Amino acid sequence: MERQILHIDVNNAFLSWTAVEMLKAGETLDIRTIPAIIGGDETRRAGIVLAKSMLAKKYGIKTGETIYSAKKKCPNLKVYRGCEYRVYREYSNKLYNMLLEYTDKIERFSIDECFLDMTEYLAGSTLLDKAKEISKRVKEEFGFTVNIGVAHNKLLAKMASDFEKPDKIHTLFENEIENKMWTLPISELFMIGRKTVPKLNQMGIKTIGDLAKADKKDIIKKFGKHGSLIWEYANRN
Ligand SMILES: [Mg+2]
Known part of the structure; x- marks a missing residue:
């Protein structure tokens, strides 16, 4: 079977849970509905984005980037400390x-x-x-x-x-695999790192489908054990 x-x-777990917690405490603004992030201490340069709202994402803000850089992308971004x-x-x-x-x-x-x-x-x-x-x-x-x-x-x-x-x-x-999965760019496959993408692209592999249909031996020759793994993933194993 x-x-x-x-x-x-x-x-957006950390941001959503913070939003629910704030609403429970009497806050009327739902921070999921504005460009908002959960970040560390804003006064420190090292403060980074721990979580973001969907609207913050639309500005191109990414988890892990500095708050400084996030604010440049979206000047009216609201930064919250988050919960314990x-x-x-x-x-x-x-x-x-x-x-x-x-x-x-x-x-x-x-x-x-x-x-x-x-x-x-x-x-x-x-x-x-x-x-x-x-x-x-x-x-x-x-x-x-x-x-x-x-x-x-x-x-x-x-x-x-x-x-x-x-x-x-x-x-x-x-x-649904051909239409929903094989059409996606290779970067969307689970376990594909940022460094692997350009190497695959060089081999003419742009989509998950391209990888699935590639010769497994070629992929292993280039990427070793990891190559075997990602080829298996592309072939939904
Ligand atoms: Mg999640």
Whole structure:
């Protein structure tokens, strides 16, 4: 039997959880609706962007860049300090405990990402219906949103949850791979580092599909073990 996998990924987790926490404390502005970031101490030059709102992202602001550089891209950017890590841990645990109601086969991939193996827990329902239910409940009960990837293995579920954001559910089934996955630029593949992209491009490999169809031996010759891994990923193994 095919495995039934969901990948749940909280949208802009640290910023969203901070927003919910601020609203709970009586703040009326929802910082998810403005260009905003969570950053370290703004007075220090070393302050960096830890998380960003969707609007901040539209200005080209990236996680990990300095606040100084982010402000140059968006002069009216609002910078928030964020909460203690303990608070984020609590949000993560709340989500995890809800997901436990759906399956006991959960892999916590990071503080804001989980894989759910639903193979034995569909009980007459479809995988997509379960995804819709989870998405709705998280939003209603916790006040933040998730992206959910729906697929028959973990890699494809993770790829799918990374498609259009926020608050979206995407399937990536076998018959959708050519259209939804192979058309993507190679940089979108899981485990492809920034340095690997230009090397692949030089070999004429621009999309995930190009890599999938390339000769595995050539890729291994160039990238060794890692080459074998990314070729397997492109071929959804
Ligand atoms: Mg996330």
